[in-house]
Amino acid sequence: MLRLHHAPRSRSSRILWLLEELGADYQVVYTDIERQDGSGAEDDANPHPDKKVPALVHQDALITESAAIVLYLTDLYPDADLGPRPGDPRRGEYLAWLFYYSGVIEPVVTFESAGLGENPALVRTFRGKAEMERRLLDALRHGPYLLGDKFTGADLLVASLGAWARQMLPTGTLVDDYLARCNSRPAVKTAFAKDSPS
Ligand SMILES: N[C@@H](CCC(=O)N[C@@H](CS)C(=O)NCC(=O)O)C(=O)O
Numbered sequence: 001m002l003r004l005h006h007a008p009r010s011r012s013s014r015i016l017w018l019l020e021e022l023g024a025d026y027q028v029v030y031t032d033i034e035r036q037d038g039s040g041a042e043d044d045a046n047p048h049p050d051k052k053v054p055a056l057v058h059q060d061a062l063i064t065e066s067a068a069i070v071l072y073l074t075d076l077y078p079d080a081d082l083g084p085r086p087g088d089p090r091r092g093e094y095l096a097w098l099f100y101y102s103g104v105i106e107p108v109v110t111f112e113s114a115g116l117g118e119n120p121a122l123v124r125t126f127r128g129k130a131e132m133e134r135r136l137l138d139a140l141r142h143g144p145y146l147l148g149d150k151f152t153g154a155d156l157l158v159a160s161l162g163a164w165a166r167q168m169l170p171t172g173t174l175v176d177d178y179l180a181r182c183n184s185r186p187a188v189k190t191a192f193a194k195d196s197p198s
Contacts, residue, residue, distance in 0.1 A: 002026040002073075005046050005055040007033045008196040011066055012054035014160035016194055018070060018153065020187035022077040030197045067102035070153035071095070083153045090147055097146050097154035100135070108132050109161065109168045133170040140174050144181060155182055 004019065006012040006028050019026045031043040033053055047062050048055035056063045056072070063072050074083030084090040104126050111122050112129055136158070139146045146154050159182035162169045169175050182188075 001058075003029055003057040005029045005031045005048065005053055005057070006195075007031055007040075007053045010053050011160075013191065013195050014066065014156055015054040015056065015069055015073075017160065017187055017191040018073055018082075018156055020191045020194075021082060021156070021185070022073060022080045024073070024077060028194060065102060066157060067098040070157060071098055074153045081150070082156075084147070093147055094152060094154060097139075097152075098157070101154065101157045105132055105158070105161065109165065112168065113165075129168075137170050137174060140178050143174075143178060145178075151182065151185070159183060 002019070002024055004012060004015055004026055006016060007030070010033065016028065029045075031046045031053060032040050033046075033051065034040050034042055042051035046053070046055060047057060048064055052064070054064070054066060054069055056069050058072070058076075063069050071083065074080070075085070078085055084094045107122075107126050108117075108129055111117050111119065111126070116122055117129055136146075142148060145151050146158065158169070159179055162175070162179040163183060166179070169179075
């Protein structure tokens with residue numbers, strides 16, 4: 001059994017989306033978190049070491065970090081075909097997008113929103129929003145998805161960022177259409193219905 005520690009309208013919402021995509025048998029444990037606006041509070045029952053979400057528990061294993069959870073789950077449910085498996089020639093590209101998302105896209109977006117987008121040391125290390133946008137646009141020009149013809153866990157990460165902060169992704173119809181394509185998937189609706197406790 002999988003257990004997702006989840007806070008409504010947060011980064012764990014995308015893991016709910018993924019669990020719905022996979023048709024997984026899972027339990028949601030709603031948890032409170034400290035929000036950017038100062039609302040909310042840490043929940044002692046949250047197993048995440050930093051009291052963040054998402055936190056996924058599978059058997060006795062705790063998995064944190066959105067991209068790691070996406071990889072863990074798409075590997076756990078290979079029949080759902082949401083990520084190339086080891087041995088598939090596209091596996092490397094899939095891993096690269098997951099790690100690029102967590103290692104570059106999220107930091108660059110955070111620096112931008114903190115007004116640090118021009119900081120030379122940060123740009124030297126991560127590159128900036130322009131380079132990130134070019135990477136995304138280059139991939140999507142060959143679309144319809146980042147890896148080509150199939151929607152994967154990497155699209156789920158990028159599209160969930162777009163749903164939360166559209167301005168952080170490139171402007172224009174290429175990305176608008178891509179986001180619409182991703183967000184019109186039936187699992188988005190079923191996940192949304194479970195986002196808050198009823
Ligand atoms: N790199 C982490 C970031 C997780 C994260 O920052 N989650 C936010 C919610 S969107 C959180 O739990 N914040 C509570 C806090 O900072 O205490 C991931 O992608 O899983």
